[in-house]
Amino acid sequence: MPTSPTRDLIIEKADALFYEGGFEATSFADIAAIVGISRGNFYHHFKTKDEILDAVISRRMTRTRATLEDWEIEDERPRYRILSFVHMVIANQTEIMAFGCPVGTLCSELAKLDHVSKGRAADIFSLFRDWLAGQFRALGAGDRADDLALHILGWSQGVAVLASAFHDEAFIRREVIGITTWLDSLPNLSHHN
């Protein structure tokens, strides 16, 4: 896969525009205008709009992996690693209240479009899911680890959807406290990690 500064800039700007305005509603002209190139030049880098989407998803996958690694480096205790995930909804609350979760809303849109890349979008969710399951396993959750991972992933998605619909910061904070309490109350898991 070729790489160039212009290409990278296109992907970066497209990523933001797809998040803020949706994939379908974002046109080549929109991206070209923000990047500062002509529409014609665009096609030197990407032949179709789907190719850009693919590159955007790949970018998000790479960045997600990097974030997960950062969280692992920041704290070796699984409980705090999981809380790093949970606190994302507070760290990004302004964007979430405006545009929802970038992963959840992309999956929802691509599902309705029945787009070929809808599975790849869900793969971003899987990165979080598998990583969270790993942390729950480290906490001694055993076979329940994946269920717990899915549960906390879904919880955060619900927070994002309602935060966007109601623009309610207090709700976000309450739910984050709720998740933290839930985490500490899990039976048979160590409360000291």
Place this chain on the structure above:
Amino acid sequence: MPTSPTRDLIIEKADALFYEGGFEATSFADIAAIVGISRGNFYHHFKTKDEILDAVISRRMTRTRATLEDWEIEDERPRYRILSFVHMVIANQTEIMAFGCPVGTLCSELAKLDHVSKGRAADIFSLFRDWLAGQFRALGAGDRADDLALHILGWSQGVAVLASAFHDEAFIRREVIGITTWLDSLPNLSHHN
């Protein structure tokens, strides 16, 4: 507001198409084709696409109110009324796994489009929210009633998002059991209603 069989049919079909394919991705031609009328005739009933969206949201509001009334008639015990809400995600699991929640996905899309009707879409959520809060008040939740309503609404939204991303029926069932258990474990609430 005028009413006619054709107009009603347009709204009904548009409602389904907006849900299954998204608002923006659904064209006048798509709706006209399914309704069985010409595009020109369309404009006799609706002057703009936004007018159709408005009518669709109104239809959903009306139908939601009717559903809430049905749940009240079916059982006078608040706990079972709340469970009627919760079991929607199982009753509609096929559609939810394919297209997500009709309310949540519409709110997400309109938020990104910064559409004038995004607030009206969120009003559908408010119908559920206020009704649920009423049930929690009847359970003796007092000031916490609205928080609990938002919590369970968000929970169901998270289930819908992940059910659609992962197409996982077992996950839906587990979460419904989880909500039921949570409901029964709420402190200071009667467990017999």
Place this chain on the structure above:
DNA sequence: GTCTATAGCCGGATAGAC
């Protein structure tokens, strides 16, 4: 690698006959 110009299509919206 970047540009201009343009093709070709489909979107929403309108006019006017029947």
Place this chain on the structure above:
DNA sequence: GTCTATCCGGCTATAGAC
């Protein structure tokens, strides 16, 4: 109330000059 015909604009995508 329903139709056909049509306009206009924006969209994706292409061709070809520089």
